[in-house]
Amino acid sequence: MDVHAARVLEFSRLAERVARHARTREGRDAVLNLSPLPPASFPELPAVMRQVARFMELVGEHGPVPLAGIRSLAADLELIRAEETYLPPPTLISIAETFRGLEDVTGYAAAMDERFFPLKILFEGLRSFRPLKELIESCFDEREEMKDSASHALAEIRRQIKSTRRNLKNILEAHLHNPDYQPIIQDHLITQRNNRYVIPVKLNFRTFFSGIIHDQSRTQMTFFVEPVETIGHNNSLGILQQEEQEEKIRILKMIAGHLRAERREIVRVLEQVFVLDQVQAKALYGREIGGTSPKLLTEWPAGFSLKQARHPLLLAEKGAAAVVPVDIDFAAGIQGLVVSGANTGGKTVALKTLGLVCLMARCGLVLPVAAESRVPLFDEIMADIGDEQSISKDVSTFSGHLHHLDEILRHCNARSLVLCDELGAGTDPQEGAALAMAVMDELHERQSAFLVTTHYNKVKAYAYERPWVESVAVSFDADSLQPLYRLQYGVPGLSNALQIARLLKLKSSVIARARKYLDRDHDQVMMMAEKLEKRLLQVENKERELFRLKQEAFHLREQCREEREKLREEQEKLRLTAKQQLEKIIGRAEKEFKALLAGLEEKQRELEEGSGLAKVKTGGMRHEFADLKREVTSLLPPAPERPRKAIDLSVLAVGDRVILDGSRQEAEVEAVDRQKKLVVLRLPGSVRASVPMDRIASIAGRKKKRDAENVRVSIPAGGGSPLPTLNLIGKRVEEAREELERYLDRAVRAGMGQVEIVHGFGTGRLRQGIHEFLRQLPYVSDYHHPPSEQGGQAVTVVKLNV
Template identity: 30%
Template sequence: MNERIFKVLEFERIVQLLQEQAASGLGKEKASKLKPLDTLEEVNELQAQTDEAAHVIRLFGNVPLGGIFDIRPHVKRSQIGGALSAKECLDIASTIYGSKQLKRFIEDIEEPELPILRDLTDQIVPLNQLEREIKSCIDDNGHVMDGASEKLRTIRSKIRTNESRVRDKLESYTRTKSKMLSDAIITIRNERYVLPVKQEYRGSIGGIVHDQSASGATLFMEPQAVVELNNQLQEAKVQEKTEIDRILRELSALVAEDATILLQVVEVLAVIDFMFARAKLGNQMKAARPTMNDRGIIKMKQARHPLLPMDEVVANDVEIGESYRAIVITGPNTGGKTVTLKMIGLCTLMAQSGLQVPALDGCEMAVFSNVFADIGDEQSIEQSLSTFSSHMTNIVRILHELDERSLVLFDELGAGTDPQEGAALAMAILDEVVQKNARIIATTHYPELKAYGYNREGVVNASVEFDIETLSPTYRLLIGVPGRSNAFEISRRLGLQERIITSAQSHIGTDSRSVENMIASLEASRRGAEQDYEEAMELLREAEQLREELEQQWSQFEAKKEQLYRKAEEKAEKAIEKAKEEAEEIVKELRSKRNQAALKEHEWIEARKLFEDAQPKLAKEKGKQVKPKQENRALQPGDEVTLLTLNQQGTILNKINDHEYQVQVGIMKVKAKRNELKFVKGKEPLIEKPMATIKGSNYHVKPELDLRGERFEDALHQLEKYVDDALLANYPRVSIIHGKGTGALRKGVQEFAKRHPQITSYRDGGMNEGGSGATILEFK
């Protein structure tokens, strides 16, 4: 990969951000060496590592990577016989402990499968014995403890005894000869305990002078009485150092024995820390794992520049490499062309480095062998090159090195020279890159290139949107629409006289006006298509919600039906058992009379009646339910009916044919056959078109109002009259059906509810009440 591209696209800032996410010096070192790879297999392996680490972070928030140090220099020094310091030994023990904690954490995760992390942690060998040896000799502050050896404990006991004796002796001087001292304290000079003695009392104290103050008025003296005690103390301290050195040499030897394992553990920890650093950076950027390919295809939805604040940057959709290999972006300066160019290049480098890219899930990125860029003012003062010469020198080098696996980014191609020649040169350069089958994205402000994409195969025009109303760019990338010149519109809004604008327009050639008109037509078509798409998606979401509600209701209906069937069968079984028992009793009765005289007529009649009474009645009732009587009544629009398949009441909207009707059931309109409908009551005649009619002293009004399809003003007028009627009918609540659409009617209904004095509250409908397509009003 060309090293110069890292500076042009500010890849170094990504590396800095990645280093900040690393938990140890091991991870920081690997992050500092981050470079894009150029083979699909290697990139996929890195992306899989990052994705696995990101999954752990999403589930657990963090991983135990604390207490890990780069101990490789310590281990290597121990291998050649060097003695480690107490702090270095402690770092080794801490790293061993940290590796065990990480290994245990990964092993305890049951779901999901983590093949990469498990394979790495399997390589971590817990050196428990070495850790215990170090921890038994060195405390958490890096000091060798008294218990490191019996000899060290004895020596330190002697040191404490000698120090106590020296201090006791010197404290007697501070009490009895304080007038001779500059200050009644005991201090240390040259590792020996001394007193601050006034110059004039030097002879009175006697002893060895170790130092004096800056003014010379104070001498730091070791009285003769404590010289021998200090000598004994220093001797004990020398013995202490000798013993500590011996202990550290032994620990260093133990480290050397396990050096190979320690270096392997450190390398594994470095890889894992680097994995999680990449995952944390992706989480911070709200990035997604890209699907990588080697076909030069880039597809990103709502992609953002990685280095711009998320609350300020405008996300854009970018696609190249499949239907077209080149994108030519036109539009005004400061419109976001260069940012878009850098975003695509930087995301490509990040993806090839194993980093996730700031875009929606499902993005696709390509692995390029080289990414070339000519962006910004790179005028070389030393070489006395003009801006155009500097850019052209860079472009010549790029054209010489690129191939079909290259991504080329040109900013303001052909700028810095005569416009006509620059535009011609830009088209020739674009043709050359396209012919070599490389992927190219170029920005330009030359009007001649606006129609370039329509005359070249594999090339598409694009532009950055400009808002004429606010006279500012929106930073939205519009692929398929070339940039439109807004000079006349901007001048008109800024107050330039119309006659001047008209005169200027007369100087524009017919071809230029045709291109501008074409672009304006394309923009209008695009806006219309986007609006239609949004409406279609809204309808699709509403239909999916209705389907989910119907499926849920149907499941409930089937469950209820099955429950009723089970109860009926149980009841039938009990009735049959009872009938059998009664029949047995009758048979016994007849057998008891078999040897008697013939039965009389009234006895036979009574026995027949007993048999008839013993028959289970449920079977007959169930038979009637299974075969309901068919209704032949013709239904009319407005009739209220029951839809038997859903067990829901509805209203006939119209008759489709002799056997089929359209029925309004809640917020749904469904088709139903005549045998699926049960007549409830006919439509009541209404006077004029009021929302309620009066019968005697009672108001009759439906508990819902459907405003879908109405104009905004008409809908609010109907709503006002309906609320008055509903209040007269003493309804506690009503449902206003306004649909989802653009949301304007929903907002109008809720604004009306806020202002109305009789409406206590309002809310969106529930799952079975129309969702956000309906508003429920609560009355006082």
């Protein structure tokens, strides 16, 4: 990476912005040292960028990976490489904290669902080292003191120390409270000197008891004496304390041994976690700027395009609502852009946006551009931006620019991007313009892509006269004297210096005098250019308004369709409810009627047996009940006829198996008369029948081997020009691609240069599938999302070669 270009493009600020999202010091340091991958690694970049984009989805759904408390342990583990070495308790407790952090990370990985399986590689092989963490935690308390339970030997030694210390203090307390010793007791307290327990007494203590003097006060009036009765106890206590220290060191060495055995594995796992932290920092930054992973180009004969691009630093600082996106388009055959227009209009921001986005792509960062962008991977990005004056080095602004231009022209090639702000500025305008044009000639010969900004009219004219350079203007509203921060292709921009001076409240008399110095020809050119710019702005506004109205109509149509569907569902629900209730009533009546008839027939038999009366006819009653049941059922509203899925009968051939409407049995096609729209079928039982083609409900199967003479090809008529908008919302990718292909074929035959595909936001799968399909079509010259007020990423505008 060119160091000067990285500095003037403020790449270090970008790295700092990403590093803010790192959770570990090592991950933060790695991001701060972020640098673009070399050209040999370009094939890896799409996968790297997709990984970051997928990680954005992961943290959006599950939150960031918990990395608190994790730090590098390499330096600590290096201290215990040799046997018999150990680490102090505070260091061990810090290591346990890192292991707790690793436990959180492995728990996070275990909770990830299978949708994020591609990210598993970042978590594979991670370990929490839980046994080591539990070993350390079992040995130390929160005050970093070793616990009695660290070993049985330590517990026993400390028990003996407590007992010996208690006996010692009892003997000393007896001396302090002995009435006979009160004349020589200087102070009623037990203290320590030379790690031995003593009491403070006066100079004449010897006449009362024997002991060893360990210290005296500054005034030499107090002696710190160990009575002879406590010497043995103090000796025992000293030996026990030495044993305690030896046992603690043994435990520390034991822990160090376990850490030493896992040293390489611990270092490997932590290095993997720091890589994970870097990917997460990129993902969190990507969410901050709303980044995408567009198509990356290693070659760009068809040009490249940054759609809806935003300056990443402005985006992170001010938010998406405050940053106006720009489209930076290098069409096929266009090698350079010459951007002109008012100061403060966004020329330099657009130039820096292109440079930073291309650097970000080489770093594997997601980009602040629309997903359908095509971003080139340049081997070198060179820039000459800003004031290069240096008084200490005796270098003027113009000299500084020349120095950097010389370096650029020495090293640029066909895989370089050159960015020059105010090319040729800082000297006589005539000579500066000539120098700028000569530099662009040289860049053209070297086949380098370039973007330059200028106020020179000659340089603007140069861009108009050469087919490999495109003139671009930054939009400016002359009425409100406000820049619009949009790029207009194919027109030069007006500098509007006097309008900007007025906006910045320069003295009005100075502006008036300046206008007098402008010649009449210049005024005419300015007026014509201003009118042209206004006309283009009006056209853009009308296009946006037209698209807005079309979007409103589309949404209203969709709303009506949804309301109709909802009404149909409600009607169906009411019909089914009424039918169920009526069926229950009829069922109960039928049950009661049958019981009544059964009772009546039973009485009939009894009468016949007793008196021989004529038989009562109940059959008529049954028929009457059945008629009444049918009459009641007919009161139900009929079930709405569902539209049958259209069948392409143009491909129907002899030998196909079909199913007729209202039937479940298959029949084989024996003949097809397309003129009369009749089909001869062989039904089950070798019965032949001639039926209309519209009676066929579905094609159950095709003949496995079809003779060439039986093949029929039918091309439907075009049916006139299709509508300029195709709605694919709600369709699956394969279904949408088939309908889109048919639609575009008709649009091309109708001579339509541009159409709009409405696919909605959704999960993005439909949009991605449509874009992948469009890239395969030879008659599609370009496609992009319109501005957000015209549908944004819910709509794709397709340009056709007609």
